[in-house]
Amino acid sequence: MRVLIVDDEPIRRRNLTQAISEWEYDLMAVTDGNQAWSYLEKEREPVIVLLDDDGIELCRKIRQEEWKHIYVIIVTVKTKIDEIADGLDAGADDYLTRPVHDKELRSRLSAGRRILEYQYTLEKLTTELIAANKQLKHLVAVDGLTGIAGRGHFEMRLEEEWRRALRDGGPLSIIFVDIDYFKKYNETYGHLAGDDCLRRVAQILPASLYRAGDMAARYGGAEFILLLPNTDSLGAMVVAESVRVGVLDLNLEHAASPYRRVSVSLGIETVIPEQDDPAAAVVNANKALHAAKKGGRNTVRQFAH
CATH class of the missing domain: 3.40.50.2300 (Response regulator)
Incomplete structure (x- = not known):
C-alpha cells in the first residue's frame, strides 16, 4: 500500500x-x-x-x-x-x-x-x-454450433416484436425451417458432417433476410426459425423460397434423400396480433412445417386459418 x-x-x-x-x-x-x-x-x-x-x-x-x-x-x-x-x-x-x-x-x-x-x-x-x-448474455443469445441467434434470443425478440405489432397493428411472420432427412444424413455421413451441414444451412438464413429487424435463429436440432416483423404472407413466402433455393444451391450431397442433396422444408405463419399470445403463432408455423413435410419435403407451406 x-x-x-x-x-x-x-x-x-x-x-x-x-x-x-x-x-x-x-x-x-x-x-x-x-x-x-x-x-x-x-x-x-x-x-x-x-x-x-x-x-x-x-x-x-x-x-x-x-x-x-x-x-x-x-x-x-x-x-x-x-x-x-x-x-x-x-x-x-x-x-x-x-x-x-x-x-x-x-x-x-x-x-x-x-x-x-x-x-x-x-x-x-x-x-x-x-x-x-x-x-x-452472449451464450444465451448465440447458438454455439452455428453462430446465429439461439432459441432464447429468438423468444425474447418475438415478445418484443409481438408487442410492437399489437400496438401498431402491423403483420408479423414466423417461418420454421427444418433440414430434410437430417437423421439419415447423420447416419450416412457422421455427426461431424452433420454439424457442418447445420452450419452451412445456418449461413444461408441471414443472407435471405431483407430487413434490418428480421432475424434468424436455431430453434433446436435441425430446426431453425425466422422472425419477420412487419412482413405479410407474400413477403414471408419470398423469404422462404429464397431460403429453400439457397440451401439447394449449396449442393451438399445427401445420398439418403430423394433429392440427392440437402434440402429444407418450411412452414409459415403470418398474423396481425390481436391478443398477447405469440406462442400460438409459433405453434401454427410448426403445423405448417409439418404440412410441408407431409407434402413431400423441399417445399413451403403457409398455415391455413
Missing part, C-alpha cells in the same frame, strides 16, 4: 516518514499540492494521502476527479469541531490532530488500508461480474 505525505514543513515531513517507514508501506513525500497532484495523476494503485492543514483545496480537487482509490487523512493542529468538519466536508476520509502519536497514526493508516483494499476488491469483483454477465 502506498502512502503519500504532503507537507511543506521539513521536520513534520521527516517525522511522519520515519514513523511510517517501519510499517511496510511504500512511501512518497512531497512539499506542496502541485507535486502531489503530479504524482497522483500518474498513480493507478490505491494511495493513502496525508495532507497538512493547507491541503483542503487539494482534497477538493482530488474528489472532483474519478480517482476511486485515494484515502485522504488531514493532519491538523485544529481541534474545534467546525474546523475539522471543513476538512471532512472537502472530501477527507479521516483526520489526525498534532502532535501525532505513532500508535494512533498506525491505526488510522491501517483503517484506511482496509477500506481501500475492500473498495479495490469490490470493484474488481464488480468488473468480473459485468464481464461474466456479458458472456452469459
Whole structure:
C-alpha cells in the first residue's frame, strides 16, 4: 500500500516518514499540492494521502476527479469541531490532530488500508461480474454450433416484436425451417458432417433476410426459425423460397434423400396480433412445417386459418 505525505514543513515531513517507514508501506513525500497532484495523476494503485492543514483545496480537487482509490487523512493542529468538519466536508476520509502519536497514526493508516483494499476488491469483483454477465448474455443469445441467434434470443425478440405489432397493428411472420432427412444424413455421413451441414444451412438464413429487424435463429436440432416483423404472407413466402433455393444451391450431397442433396422444408405463419399470445403463432408455423413435410419435403407451406 502506498502512502503519500504532503507537507511543506521539513521536520513534520521527516517525522511522519520515519514513523511510517517501519510499517511496510511504500512511501512518497512531497512539499506542496502541485507535486502531489503530479504524482497522483500518474498513480493507478490505491494511495493513502496525508495532507497538512493547507491541503483542503487539494482534497477538493482530488474528489472532483474519478480517482476511486485515494484515502485522504488531514493532519491538523485544529481541534474545534467546525474546523475539522471543513476538512471532512472537502472530501477527507479521516483526520489526525498534532502532535501525532505513532500508535494512533498506525491505526488510522491501517483503517484506511482496509477500506481501500475492500473498495479495490469490490470493484474488481464488480468488473468480473459485468464481464461474466456479458458472456452469459452472449451464450444465451448465440447458438454455439452455428453462430446465429439461439432459441432464447429468438423468444425474447418475438415478445418484443409481438408487442410492437399489437400496438401498431402491423403483420408479423414466423417461418420454421427444418433440414430434410437430417437423421439419415447423420447416419450416412457422421455427426461431424452433420454439424457442418447445420452450419452451412445456418449461413444461408441471414443472407435471405431483407430487413434490418428480421432475424434468424436455431430453434433446436435441425430446426431453425425466422422472425419477420412487419412482413405479410407474400413477403414471408419470398423469404422462404429464397431460403429453400439457397440451401439447394449449396449442393451438399445427401445420398439418403430423394433429392440427392440437402434440402429444407418450411412452414409459415403470418398474423396481425390481436391478443398477447405469440406462442400460438409459433405453434401454427410448426403445423405448417409439418404440412410441408407431409407434402413431400423441399417445399413451403403457409398455415391455413
